[in-house]
Amino acid sequence: MQIDLTVNGKRASLDAEPRLLLVHALRDVIGLTGTHVGCDTSSCGACTVLLDGVSVKSCTVFAVQASGHEVTTIEGIGTADELHPMQEAFWSSHGLQCGYCTTGMIVSAVDLLKRNPDPSDEQIRAGLEGNLCRCTGYENIVKSVRVAAKAMREHAPLHSVRDLMPIHPPAEEPPPSGEGIIIPALEKALT
Amino acid sequence: MAFTTMVGARIRRREDPRLITGRATYVDDVKQVGTVYAAFVRSPYGHAKLLKVDVNAAKAHPAVLAAYTGDDLHHAHGLKSSLPVAHKMADLKTPPHFILAVDEVRVVGEAVAVVVADSPYAAKDAAELVEVEYEQLPAVVDPLKAMEGPPYVHSSLGTNVAFRLPFAAGDTDAAFAAADEIIKQRIVNQRVAPVPIEPRSMVANWDAGMQQLTLYSATQIPHLLRTQLAVVLGMSENHIRTIAPEVGGGFGAKLNVYAEEVVISWIATQLERPVKYIETRSECFQAMIHGRDQVDDLEIACKRDGTITGLKLRIVGNLGAYHQLLTPVVPTLTLLMAPGCYQIANIQAEVIGVFTNTMSTDAYRGAGRPEATFFIERAMDLVAQRLKLDPVDVRRKNFIPNTAFPHTTSTGLTYDSGDYETTMDKALKIVDYAGLRKRQAELRKEGRYLGIGLSTYVEVCGMGPSAAMPAAGWDSATIRVEPTGSITVLTGVSPHGQGQETTFAQIVADELGVPIDSINVIHGDTDKVQYGVGTFGSRGTAVGGAALKLAIDTIQAKAIKIAAHA
Numbered sequence: 001m002q003i004d005l006t007v008n009g010k011r012a013s014l015d016a017e018p019r020l021l022l023v024h025a026l027r028d029v030i031g032l033t034g035t036h037v038g039c040d041t042s043s044c045g046a047c048t049v050l051l052d053g054v055s056v057k058s059c060t061v062f063a064v065q066a067s068g069h070e071v072t073t074i075e076g077i078g079t080a081d082e083l084h085p086m087q088e089a090f091w092s093s094h095g096l097q098c099g100y101c102t103t104g105m106i107v108s109a110v111d112l113l114k115r116n117p118d119p120s121d122e123q124i125r126a127g128l129e130g131n132l133c134r135c136t137g138y139e140n141i142v143k144s145v146r147v148a149a150k151a152m153r154e155h156a157p158l159h160s161v162r163d164l165m166p167i168h169p170p171a172e173e174p175p176p177s178g179e180g181i182i183i184p185a186l187e188k189a190l191t
Numbered sequence: 192m193a194f195t196t197m198v199g200a201r202i203r204r205r206e207d208p209r210l211i212t213g214r215a216t217y218v219d220d221v222k223q224v225g226t227v228y229a230a231f232v233r234s235p236y237g238h239a240k241l242l243k244v245d246v247n248a249a250k251a252h253p254a255v256l257a258a259y260t261g262d263d264l265h266h267a268h269g270l271k272s273s274l275p276v277a278h279k280m281a282d283l284k285t286p287p288h289f290i291l292a293v294d295e296v297r298v299v300g301e302a303v304a305v306v307v308a309d310s311p312y313a314a315k316d317a318a319e320l321v322e323v324e325y326e327q328l329p330a331v332v333d334p335l336k337a338m339e340g341p342p343y344v345h346s347s348l349g350t351n352v353a354f355r356l357p358f359a360a361g362d363t364d365a366a367f368a369a370a371d372e373i374i375k376q377r378i379v380n381q382r383v384a385p386v387p388i389e390p391r392s393m394v395a396n397w398d399a400g401m402q403q404l405t406l407y408s409a410t411q412i413p414h415l416l417r418t419q420l421a422v423v424l425g426m427s428e429n430h431i432r433t434i435a436p437e438v439g440g441g442f443g444a445k446l447n448v449y450a451e452e453v454v455i456s457w458i459a460t461q462l463e464r465p466v467k468y469i470e471t472r473s474e475c476f477q478a479m480i481h482g483r484d485q486v487d488d489l490e491i492a493c494k495r496d497g498t499i500t501g502l503k504l505r506i507v508g509n510l511g512a513y514h515q516l517l518t519p520v521v522p523t524l525t526l527l528m529a530p531g532c533y534q535i536a537n538i539q540a541e542v543i544g545v546f547t548n549t550m551s552t553d554a555y556r557g558a559g560r561p562e563a564t565f566f567i568e569r570a571m572d573l574v575a576q577r578l579k580l581d582p583v584d585v586r587r588k589n590f591i592p593n594t595a596f597p598h599t600t601s602t603g604l605t606y607d608s609g610d611y612e613t614t615m616d617k618a619l620k621i622v623d624y625a626g627l628r629k630r631q632a633e634l635r636k637e638g639r640y641l642g643i644g645l646s647t648y649v650e651v652c653g654m655g656p657s658a659a660m661p662a663a664g665w666d667s668a669t670i671r672v673e674p675t676g677s678i679t680v681l682t683g684v685s686p687h688g689q690g691q692e693t694t695f696a697q698i699v700a701d702e703l704g705v706p707i708d709s710i711n712v713i714h715g716d717t718d719k720v721q722y723g724v725g726t727f728g729s730r731g732t733a734v735g736g737a738a739l740k741l742a743i744d745t746i747q748a749k750a751i752k753i754a755a756h757a
Binding site for chain 1: 203204206207208210211212213214215216217219220222311312386387388389390437438439440442469471472473687688689690708
C-alpha cells in the first residue's frame with residue numbers, strides 16, 4: 001500500500017506491506033540507519049523517534065500509521081554541522097560508550113525537555129525509563145540531559161563537530177594535575 | 192622536562208560524533224546489493240529426538256532461495272566439524288556441537304533448520320512453514336541432579352560430568368582438625384543473560400572471483416573468529432576476512448564463535464549472495480551464551496580470632512548443553528581467584544563441570560572471578576557472624592599484609608603489589624563506617640533494620656601472558672607514518688564502546704609529539720589489521736596499549752636513526 005510521510009522535513013513515499021514496521025521503513029527503505037532495533041518488543045527504546053514531535057518506539061508502530069505524519073529521527077535532531085545541544089551534551093559528558101542505545105536515548109531526552117525544560121535528576125530518570133543502556137550505568141546519561149537542559153534554557157550557541165574539534169581539553173575542564181603529568185622515564189632521561 | 196598533554200586529559204571521545212548523530216555503521220547498517228536474509232527454526236524443547244525436519248513447504252514459498260536442515264549440512268554437504276572449544280584439560284568430554292542440530296536437540300533455542308529469503312519478513316514467514324516432529328526426551332536443568340546420573344544430555348557419554356578438576360594446596364585436613372570453628376555454607380550464583388543492546392548480528396558475502404569470504408559480525412574477536420571459521424568450514428584462513436564494524440556492546444557474550452556465524456558464511460558460499468542474519472531479542476535470550484550458574488559448597492576452618500586457616504571448596508559449574516568457546520574454562524577461573532585478597536595457605540577443592548539441557552554458559556563480565564569474590568566475601572561475613580566479630584576486623588585479620596608483596600597465592604597467582612588495609616580504611620573513612628554502625632544500633636532500638644554491606648575485591652584482569660591465560664595472552668599494534676606525516680595506528684584489540692580510538696590516539700600523540708588530529712586508529716578488520724587477540728577481560732588498553740608502546744618505541748628508534756643521517 002502507498003505510504004506518504006515526512007521524515008526530517010523531507011517527503012518520503014513508499015509502497016509497502018501493511019505490516020511493515022516504521023523502524024524498518026526508516027532503516028531499510030528510506031536508508032536512515034541511525035534508528036536501531038534492540039528488542040523488537042518496545043522494551044529497550046533504541047528505536048525511539050518523534051512522531052509529530054512526540055516520542056514513539058518505532059518498532060511497534062506500523063509505517064502506515066505514520067502516513068500523513070511527520071517523523072523526526074536522530075539524523076533530523078542534529079547534524080555534524082549543527083549539533084543539537086543534547087548531542088553535544090552526551091559527547092561532552094561521556095553519556096555513551098558503545099553508542100547503540102544512544103540515538104534513541106537522545107531522541108527521548110529531547111522529547112523529555114520539551115515537556116519539562118528543567119527536570120530534576122529523578123524526573124530525568126523517570127522520563128528515560130523506557131530507554132535501556134547496558135554500558136554506562138546511566139549516571140552520565142542523567143548528567144548529559146542536565147547539561148543539555150541548562151544549555152537550552154540559556155540559549156547557548158549551537159556548535160558543529162568541527163567547532164569542538166580538535167578535541168583538546170575543554171577550556172572549562174583543565175586536566176586535574178594542572179600542568180600535566182610528568183613521564184618519569186623521559187624526565188630521568190632529560191635531567 | 193617533558194609533559195604529556197593528552198594522556199590523563201579530559202578530552203572528548205573521537206568515536207562519538209558518528210555515534211551521537213546516527214552515522215555509525217553497525218552490522219545491520221551494512222547494506223550490500225542482492226542481500227538475502229536468514230531465519231532459523233529453533234527447538235521449543237529442552238531435549239528431544241528429531242523425528243522429522245521437512246523444509247519442502249518452506250522451499251516452495253515464492254520468496255525463498257534455500258532452506259537447509261542439519262542433515263543437509265552435515266551429511267549432504269559434508270560439514271563435519273564441531274564448533275570450537277578452547278581449553279587445556281586432558282580429559283575434558285567434548286561431545287559434538289553441530290552448527291545445525293542432527294538427530295537430537297539438547298537445549299531450547301537450538302537451531303534445527305535455516306531458511307533464506309529475499310526479505311527478512313519473508314524469511315520469518317517461511318521458517319514457520321518448516322515442519323518439525325519432535326519426540327520429547329527427559330531433560331535435566333539442575334547441575335546437582337545432572338551430576339548424579341540420568342537423564343544424560345549426551346547419551347553417548349554415559350555421564351553429564353564434563354570434567355572434574357581436583358586441587359590441593361597446603362595441609363587442609365590438618366587445618367580443619369586444628370580449627371576452633373568450622374562453618375559450612377552453600378553459595379549459589381544464579382544464571383544470567385548478558386543482553387547487549389545490539390543482539391547478535393552478522394552478514395556474510397562470498398566473492399567467487401577472489402574466492403574470498405567476508406563476514407561482518409558483531410564480535411569482540413574478529414581474528415580469532417576468522418581462525419575458527421577457517422577450521423570449521425575447512426577453508427583457507429587467508430581467504431577469509433572478518434570485520435567487526437561498530438559493535439553495540441559485548442560483555443563477553445560476543446567473545447565467541449556461534450553456529451549462526453558458520454551457517455550464514457557457508458550459505459553465502461552456496462548462493463553467492465550476501466546473507467544477513469540479525470537475531471531477535473527472544474533468540475538472543477535463548478541462543479546467546481549465558482553467564483554464571485554455579486553452585487559452590489564451602490567449608491571454612493577458622494581460629495577464634497577470625498583467622499581463616501583452611502578452605503574446602505566444591506565448585507559446580509552448569510556448563511549448559513554444549514561447550515561454546517570458553518565454557519569449561521570459566522569455573523576453573525573461580526578456583527584461581529578463590530583466595531581473593533586473603534592469605535589462605537590451605538585449600539582443598541574440586542571443580543566439576545556439568546552438562547544440562549540449558550544454554551551454554553561462557554565468559555560474561557568477569558567470567559568466573561566475581562563468583563569467587565562472592566563466596567570468599569560471604570566467607571568473611573559468615574566467620575564474623577559466627578564469632579561475633581566486626582566483618583571489618585575479620586577482613587583485616589586475613590588480608591595479605593602489604594609487606595608480603597609480591598605474593599603468590601595458594602592457587603598459583605602472583606600478585607605484584609597491593610595495600611588492601613589502607614584501601615579498606617580509606618573506604619571506611621569515606622562512608623564513616625563507625626558512624627553507620629552507631630546509627631544502625633540506634634535504629635535497631637526502634638525496630639528498624641539498617642543493613643551494612645562490605646566487600647573487598649581483587650581480580651586477575653587484562654589477560655596478558657599469565658597463569659590465567661596460557662595461550663593468546665598477547666596483542667598487537669602497528670604504527671605507520673604516512674608520507675604526508677599523518678599517523679595510522681592498527682590495533683589488534685577490537686573495541687566496542689571502550690574508546691580506544693581516543694585513548695590510543697592520546698598515547699601516540701604524547702609519545703610521538705604529534706597533534707592528536709593527525710592520528711587515525713583502525714581496528715576490527717582482518718584485512719586491514721595484523722593478527723590480534725581482541726577485546727575482553729579489561730585487556731584493551733592494558734595489553735593492546737602495551738603492544739602500542741612497543742610499536743612506538745620501534746618507530747621512534749627508526750626515526751632517530753633516520754634523523755641522525757639526514
